[in-house]
Amino acid sequence: MRRREININEVVVFGGRYTAEKILSGPQNAAQNLFSNYCKEHKGIFIQYFFDGREHSLWQKLFGYKINQTENGIILTLGIFRIIPCLRNFKPAVIHLTTFERYGILFFLYKVFFKVKIIYNSHGIILFENNYLKLAKGFTAFKDRVCENIYLKYSDVVIFPSEQAIEIVKRYYKIGADKIKVIPGGVESVFFNSGKKKGTNSILKAVMMYKNSLNRSGFELILNILSGKVENIEIYLITSEEIKLQKSIIEQINIISPMETIELAEFYKDKDIFLSLNEYDTFSISTAEAMAGGLIPVVTEETGISSMLTEDVNGYVFSYSKPDKLTEILTKLIKSDSNKLSKLSRNAILAAQNLNWQNIYSLYKNLY
DSSP, X not given: OOGGGOOOOOSEEEESOXXXXXXXXXXXXXXXXXXXXXXXXXXXXXXXXXXXXXXXXXXXXXXXXXXXXXXXXXXXXEOHHHHHHHHHHHOOSXXXXXXXXXXXXXXXHHHHHSOOEEEEEOSSOHHHHHHHTSXXXXXXXXXXXXXXXXHHHHOSEEEESSHHHHHHHTTTOOOOGGXXXXXXXOBOGGGOOTTOOXXXXXXXXXXXXXXXXXXXOSHHHHHHHHHTTOOSEEEEEEOSSOOOOOTTTGGGEEEEOOOOHHHHHHHGGGOOEEEEOOSOBSOOHHHHHXXXXXXXXEEETTBGGGGGOOBTTTBEEEOTTOTHHHHHHHHHHHHOOHHHHHHHHHHHHHHHHTTBHHHHHHHHHHHO
């Protein structure tokens, strides 16, 4: 399909990263679900860049034009010099930058010359992540900082997934309170389990995700607990990383490869708790999905979703700096009877129901 055959004057044009991969990051998952919900009512346009330089030529990255059709939406992958002409063609009233991407700077350049409002989703504080997690330096870190500063300063609306994220961003940037909105991540319907009950197995089954060493995921806390001979708990560690375990605890930890959405929802059906032990996590959509599946969340205060939890009602919260509390929580859950665990599970599901994508999209729709 050639460019001149697209004749759409949509209210909203989306930007970010749209991938055909089945296993997505939290921000990618949010971007694609948001676009999918928009496309149920509109003919949607999603503009992205030719990201991977190893797969694409310099010509494509500068002048490339690729179109893909989804249900009721169009995904345009464009070279740098194609983006602004396409925006001029579509004349959007709103541009929604759904993930942090440096090519998004062109949306703000377009805003200088044409009347448009920009909404930006800040899923994480890039400056903080580069300084303290990734230890990024040099020109790449500089470009990230410049882009993030412009996005936060010149967007008409900046969406954060939690109050914790806002507290962090205010340490680094001045941002007007009038443009800040809090909208948490959404959960796909496939995860919801309306009648989960604890089985007769006396072993508590706990799920944890470990992305990489940069995330400070708290996996070392679990290793210390198991080394302390906490019994009757089995850890299912979902990771693509190569993990080496001590012989003394190897029987208590099962290494599981990352799964697609449907497979993951099925995997959750006989599990009991979900551990989100990060030192930094602006929300944790993984925890929300697990709660929808009936898993009891055990999270750090530093995890954004912690504000949704009530102690001993629908989950448990502890400070990353006080790992002894985690031992107490796990010991308490191991000793709990099936009725107690079932009640916690049902309450977790109820809390997650507020995060179904129908509810979350309605908050975005009001902004448009």
